[in-house]
Structures are given as structure tokens and as C-alpha cells.
Amino acid sequence: xxxxxxxxxxxxxxxxxxxxxxxxxxxxxxxxxxxxxxxxxxxxxxxxxxxxxxxxxxxxxxxxxxxxxxxxxxxxxxxxxxxxxxxxxxxxxxxxxxxxxxxxxxxxxxxxxxxxxxxxxxxxxxxxxxxxxxxxxxxxxxxxxxxxxxxxxxxxxxxxxxxxxxxxxxxxxxxxxxxxxxxxxxxxxxxxxxxxxxxxxxxxxxxxxxxxxxxxxxxxxxxxxxxxxxxxxxxxxxxxxxxxxxxxxxxxxxxxxxxxxxxxxxxxxxxxxxxxxxxxxxxxxxxxxxxxxxxxxxxxxxxxxxxxxxxxxx
Numbered sequence: 331x332x333x334x335x336x337x338x339x340x341x342x343x344x345x346x347x348x349x350x351x352x353x354x355x356x357x358x359x360x361x362x363x364x365x366x367x368x369x370x371x372x373x374x375x376x377x378x379x380x381x382x383x384x385x386x387x388x389x390x391x392x393x394x395x396x397x398x399x400x401x402x403x404x405x406x407x408x409x410x411x412x413x414x415x416x417x418x419x420x421x422x423x424x425x426x427x428x429x430x431x432x433x434x435x436x437x438x439x440x441x442x443x444x445x446x447x448x449x450x451x452x453x454x455x456x457x458x459x460x461x462x463x464x465x466x467x468x469x470x471x472x473x474x475x476x477x478x479x480x481x482x483x484x485x486x487x488x489x490x491x492x493x494x495x496x497x498x499x500x501x502x503x504x505x506x507x508x509x510x511x512x513x514x515x516x517x518x519x520x521x522x523x524x525x526x527x528x529x530x531x532x533x534x535x536x537x538x539x540x541x542x543x544x545x546x547x548x549x550x551x552x553x554x555x556x557x558x559x560x561x562x563x564x565x566x567x568x569x570x571x572x573x574x575x576x577x578x579x580x581x582x583x584x585x586x587x588x589x590x591x592x593x594x595x596x597x598x599x600x601x602x603x604x605x606x607x608x609x610x611x612x613x614x615x616x617x618x619x620x621x622x623x624x625x626x627x628x629x630x631x632x633x634x635x636x637x638x639x640x641x642x643x644x
Contacts, residue, residue, distance in 0.1 A: 336564050336582030340589065342619035344626040350498070351573035354634055357642040358494045360437075368439040368492075375446030376512065379453040383516045413522045416544045417515060420551035423617075424511045427559065430624050431504050433636035440495050444487060444505045448512020448558070451479045455513070456520045469599040473591035476513075477584050480554075481561050484509055485580040488565050493575070497642055499566035500627045503620070506562020507555045514551035521547055542606075549609040553594050556616035557587045563623060570630075590616065 335345040428441065455476055458468075484506055488496050496502050525543050561583040568579040590612070597608035634640065 332579075333582045333585060336586050337589070339560055339563065339586060339623060340619065342622040344499075344623050345567055347567070347570055347630055350570050350630075350634060353569050353573040354498050354631075355640065355642055356494060356497060359643075365437070365439045368443050372439070372442035372446040375443075376449045376515070379446070379449035379512075379516055380519055383453050383456040383520050412541075412544050413518065416518050416522070416547035416551070419548050420511055420514050420555060423552060423555055424507060427504060427507045427555075427624075430628070431500055433628065433631045434497065434501070434641040436495060436501060436504050440492055441504065441508045443492065444508040445512040447483050447487060448509035448514075449516050450512075451483050451509065452513040452516025452520075454479055456516060469592075469595040472595050473588045477557075477587040477591055480506075480509065480513065480558055481580050481584045481587055484558070484562055484565060484583070485575065485577065488562075488569070488575045496562075496566050496569055496575070498570045498627070498631065499563045500624065500631060502562035502564070502566020502569070503559040503624060503627070504562070506565070507559035509562070510555040510558025511551070513558070514547075514554040517550055517554065518547045521550075545606060546609075549606070549613050550594070552613035553590065553609065553616065556613075556620050557590045559620055560590070560616075560623075561587050563627070 338345070428435070428438075458472065458475060487493050487505065487509075488502070496505060522543060564583040564586065565575050565579055569575050593612055594609055597605045597612070599605075600608070631637075631641070
């Protein structure tokens with residue numbers, strides 16, 4: 331069963347590809363004008379999502395300048411530095427994933443577009459993050475809502491014209507991780523600004539300002555990047571087998587995403603050091619199994635002749 335194969339990815343077992351479809355050799359050609367347009371669209375979408383999410387946190391932010399003034403004023407400077415400390419590690423993780431895709435690197439303009447899609451997903455989730463905390467039902471609903479947004483967005487992308495870039499499971503992981511990284515950026519923006527308004531949202535570690543928030547944000551970012559990668563990996567695997575992706579293929583990807591997010595949100599609901607320990611362990615585990623899956627998937631690309639000049643040209 332496809333669901334069983336998908337869930338086995340959570341223990342690092344890559345589904346086998348008995349015979350790949352012609353999609354693994356499909357070439358996609360885009361003009362330079364379109365490439366530039368995608369870069370511009372990606373940058374605009376990220377900025378718009380970040381600013382809008384920040385404004386949603388509090389009615390006191392009536393304009394982008396109010397937000398800037400809020401962050402840089404007085405003792406809030408260390409929160410701005412803490413925010414940078416929280417978003418840099420996930421970007422390094424994404425850079426590692428992009429470098430891993432060495433036999434058929436994905437066009438960075440498309441990666442940026444999917445990153446921006448993730449930021450928009452984060453924008454859609456922002457009100458739930460703000461108003462859902464403290465709710466008894468939030469740990470139960472959040473994985474379902476976020477899982478639907480993540481897998482739904484990836485499926486829309488993978489079935490679009492630009493989704494033809496998803497030739498196989500390695501490509502799927504790259505785009506899924508990129509979407510998760512965009513989501514994690516907005517999630518971090520909302521979390522940091524919300525902690526400024528509601529200090530109880532922050533967890534102090536070692537008596538350092540915002541330290542717990544930094545650690546928590548990094549863990550969430552890793553989890554979002556990895557679950558996005560795993561969901562994309564499955565969609566890419568379906569493209570490898572059948573040459574196409576449809577709505578039914580999203581169901582196993584959704585189940586994998588929800589299982590991981592349930593573990594993360596149940597841990598977050600526990601709070602304190604237990605939360606940090608569980609989400610930290612989960613983050614490291616997801617990185618480990620994802621690395622294993624990518625290594626095995628790269629062996630497939632070698633077997634298909636990607637190292638002998640048979641990789642599709644972008």
C-alpha cells in the first residue's frame with residue numbers, strides 16, 4: 331500500500347523504484363524573462379507575507395514603519411538579534427539540502443518561488459498561531475490545518491506548469507523543504523513579535539533574554555523544513571513511478587506530515603524542558619532520516635545515468 335510505504339519514510343526507508351517513468355528525463359525550458367519575473371514575484375511574496383503577518387500580531391502595528399520602530403526601540407534590540415539567531419540555522423539547513431541535489435540542481439528562481447509560497451502558507455497560519463495558543467483543541471487541530479496547507483500547496487505547485495521541474499523524489503524533497511523554510515520564516519516572525527506583546531510566550535533558558543524563544547524557533551523551523559521535504563519527497567516519488575502527480579498522491583504525504591506535527595505539538599503543549607527535549611530530539615531525528623533518504627535517492631539518479639549526462643536540462 332502507498333500509505334504504508336510513505337509512513338516507512340519516517341524510519342528512513344526509501345520506497346523502491348522498480349522502473350522509473352520518462353518523467354525523470356523530462357526537460358523543462360524557461361525563457362530569461364520568465365526567470366526574472368519569478369525572482370521578483372518570490373521576493374515580493376516573501377516581504378509581503380512577513381510584513382502582513384507582523385501587522386496581524388497586534389493592532390498597534392498600523393504600518394511597516396511602526397513595526398520597524400517597535401523592533402529597534404530600546405531594549406528590543408536584543409530581540410532583533412535573537413530573531414537573526416533563530417532564522418540563520420534553518421537557512422543553513424536549506425543551503426545544505428540545495429547542495430545535496432548535485433546531479434540535477436533545481437533552478438534557484440523556482441526554489442525562491444516555492445519559498446515564497448511557504449511564506450504565504452505561514453501568513454495563512456499566523457492568526458491561528460496567535461489566537462490558538464492556550465486552546466485545548468489547538469494541539470489537535472494545528473497538525474491537521476498546517477498539514478493541509480503544506481501538502482495542499484506542494485500539490486498545487488507540483489501539478490502546475492512549474493511543477494514539471496519535479497522530476498523525481500530528490501527534486502520533491504528540495505521543493506518541499508524550500509516551502510517549509512518559507513513557512514518557518516513567518517512562524518518565527520509571528521512568534522518573536524507575539525512574545526514581545528505577551529512575555530509569557532517566551533521561555534527563559536539560563537537567564538538569557540529570548541534564549542528559549544530562539545531555541546524553540548529553531549526547532550520549529552527544522553521540523554517544518556523536514557516535514558515539507560518528506561511530503562515533497564513522496565510527491566516526487568509518485569512522479570517517478572507514474573510520470574504524473576494527482577490528488578490521491580497527496581494523501582500519504584499528508585499522513586506523514588500530520589504524524590510528525592502531532593508529535594511536535596503534543597510536546598509543545600507539555601511546555602518547559604520536556605517540550606524542548608522532545609522537539610530537539612525530533613529535529614535531530616528528522617535530519618538523520620532525511621539525510622539517509624536523500625543519499626539513497628541520489629543513488630537512484632546515478633543508476634538513471636544522471637552522472638553520465640542523462641540528467642534533464644533545466
